[in-house]
Amino acid sequence: MSGETLASGSVDVAIIGAGAAGVGAARRLQALRPDLSLVLLEASDRIGGRARTLHPVELGGIVIDLGCGWLHGARTNAWTGIAEEIGLTVDRTPAPWSEGGHQLERDAADAKAVRIAAHEFFERIHAYDSEEDAALSALLAAGDPWNEYIHALGTFLTGAELHRSSAIDQSRYDPGPGPDWRVRQGYGTVVATYAAPVPVHTGTEVRRIDHSAANHIVLSTAKGELRAKAVIIAVSTNVLAAEKITFWPPIPDKIEAASQLPLGLANKLFLRMRTPEAFPADAHLLGSYHSGRTGSYQLKPFGAPIIEAYFAGDLAHDLEREGIGAAFDFSVEQLKRVFGTSVEDILSPAVMSTWASEPFVGGSYSYAVPGASDLRQVLAGPHDQRLFFAGEACSVTRYSTAHGAYETGIAAAETIAKTMA
Template sequence: MPFSEVDVVVVGAGAAGLAAARELGRRGISAVVVEARGRMGGRAHTVLSDGGHPADLGCGWLHSADRNPWCAIAEGLGLEIDRNPPDWGQGSVGRRIGREAMTDWAEAMERFWDLIDRVGDAGPDRSVADLLPAGDRWLPRFEAVIGYISGAEPGALSAVDLVRYADTGVNWRVASGYGTLVARAGAGVHVSLDTPVTSVDLTGPRIVLTTPKGELCGRAVILTVPPPLLDGEAIRFTPPLPEKIEAARALPMGYVAKLFLEVVEGSGCLWDLEPDTQVPGALDGARTGLYHLEPLGRPLIEAYYGGALALDLERAGAEAMEDFAVGELSGLFGSSVRRHLKPVAASGWAADPWSLGAYSYAVPGGADRRADLVLPVDGRLFFAGEACSRDSYSTTHGAYLTGIDAAAAAAAVIRPDGSRP
């Protein structure tokens, strides 16, 4: 790619970057998106099983679907949305432990969340672990749930940040995969793949970005990389941006791992549960998975892990993750299930050099750092991505909305009067 000039350079072809580029195009402002990976979508990534069934290794649920902008985009692209709600395993838990214990479990979950909610939006902030009653029978189960939600253990999490997260409780799915949707949304956007940015120079009248394919020059830049890429200085800034590094360190990436297994054709009925049932691997420990059986009626199992367990499994490799999953599934449904399952794919977000984790969380005392992270620099360098969202962090729609906001801010710099070319 020769040296070229555009109005805006967008770094990252994930949900935030593609949203920003689409919005800039709508406003008649030239933009190019540079993406380090060889594909679009970022942490939204759909693969296919041998049987041709979509499997989302990244985001999978349209959270807050009743106000999630990706729903309208999906419909505009002609992609089917499944509106059946999940129960996050509650049905299978009730069947497993009985009505009385299930009532006790539900009441405990409500107590735990109430303790966190009492911290309020303004704090003073504390870790989530500081708020939970030690020795409670159901505490390990709640710790597992926190790991699924945040990708980290309660002791590492800001309670204020968790309270600020806003969700309507409506969760839908894209039948062909969330990753498919995000990648399809990039059609028509000028994207250069396999183009990591290694430096950003703000000292001249235009911002200069260095990539292995050459230099790019723009009047403004929208940066959508995850916080660790700022904290680790994967991108060199001239002049340096110590305030961004400090913000990034307060917003590390949580760990979530996924494994998909395919049910071998002709296996018959392996469990006495309806398709789309979710089953926890264990109820008495935090280091356990959540298993989605036959999602959307397909012959798959989606295994989901969070926090330290997710990191350990990803580091151990796909085969170790498969062994762990089949071990828990055998404990649930008998050892015979082993011969009826074959691996499809496993995630590896912790080792991915362009994400270094699944999505952001705030450390205790770090909730307000999201506002610091999103602040523009020099009136020309803008930031977007799920970590920049105050109340929709960790979600694809949160990333999208910050991308739209960044595009609007960049557009105001390029054409202060709002004119079009």
């Protein structure tokens, strides 16, 4: 639904944000409490949130995921089963960077050395048990020649530089047992298709939530006011921290928690190939082992004639500001290292994500600043048993993932189902 005013002046449950958490919450509520009326309100013009699948004409209509792309912890990832349940295809080919995948330069001396350095770094993270938190940068081994590589790896994981990210938070991260799989039709397609039975109003930005009355909550939206008995707020931490939704009475603990769990940034650039035979299929390549500012490149995913370039942290912010041309030039210079100078003549830029500029998101996935990991539980806690919060940032161990977001939506829905008369 889009364009129309809200059809009903009141519902039992209103859910704000049609991403993985909001869609999951809505479907769970429908299953557990079909007697409850609900509506899903989405500020943008589409369903899926940070899971967004496109079929660009300039790429011949092939499937690309601008946001979520991999079913991390696929064996216990709820979206794996959902994808198959709704008739989509889960591809179980090993991720190119994983065991059994096609990692270019895997046997090169640099690649072997960085694997050892990264393994030791993660061991220090997992063993970190200090009562006082520290930045991930504090866990770098002094003088390690591969610290720049580890810095780049850290930005891929958190979307932020090591000195901004909490060591305790990273030590708690557990997406579940691997491997990483993909959905051939796209991760965004999974979330959007799963939302089909849910009454969704797109283009409906919620600007104010008045929970001052004892028996109802008033949501002021771009399409009028709506009353609800309970509300699930499943929007990004950057939206909450910027107070794009205002609360009355204020709930400063939620705003503070959101501000300390900001969104990092990871963007993708898709490059078109003129001569696909010049590149191996479903292979992976790191742009540089010696710089913290590097891209990660997936060559010909599913055999398609494209390269998916991935940038994170400050590099992603810089390239997003400078535009697709700058991102293309950066990628080409890195790819020349392996494929030679002629690679510039057989590649061209096609599509690039700009998640920092997305007005109703503002980034990619949450990280905790040092000392803030426990605030994930603060953010996730219900307020007055009427306002519920969900989204990847509310997950203690599966933050930054679509299935972590889904699980928090399920938790909110189950609480409402049990407690609402």
